[in-house]
Amino acid sequence: SSGINAEYGDIILEAHARGVQIRCICDNQDEDGTVLRELRSHGIVIRFDKSDYLMHHKFVIIDNKMVLTGSYNFSRGGMGINRENIIIVHYPHIVEAYYKEFQDMWELYGTSKFSYNFRKELVYEGTG
DSSP states (O other), X not given: OOOSOHHHHHHHHHHHHTTOOOEEEEOGGGTXXXXXXXXXXXXXXXXXXXXXXXXXXXXXXXXXXXXXXXXXXXXTTTTTTSOOOEEEEOOHHHHHHHHHHHHHHHHHTTSSOEEEXXXXXXXXXXXX
C-alpha cells in the first residue's frame, strides 16, 4: 500500500504545529507507513479500522464547513499518476452527514469491541 504521500504529511504537520486539531482514520494495512509513523510521533492521533476489509472512505472534513471527497487517494499515485476525482462540498447537511460518519468510525475504532461477520456487516460485541 502506498499510504499518505509525504507532501501531504508535511502539510498536516504544519497545520498541527499551528494548533489545528487533526484526527485521521486509516486502513490498518497502512499502520506501519513512514508518513503515518511520523504524524503519530508528533502527537497526531490516528486510528485504524482493525478489520480484514479495506477502509475505502476518502474524505476530509475542514472546520466542519467543507468536505473533500471522491476517488482521490492522498498518495503519490493520487497526485498525478492515477485518474482521480475530488469534489468540494459546502452544503451544511452534507458536511454534517460526513462528520457523523467520521464520529461513528472514530468511536468504533477506538475500541476493540467489534468484528465483521462473513457478510462484512458490523457486529458489536460490547455491552454499552
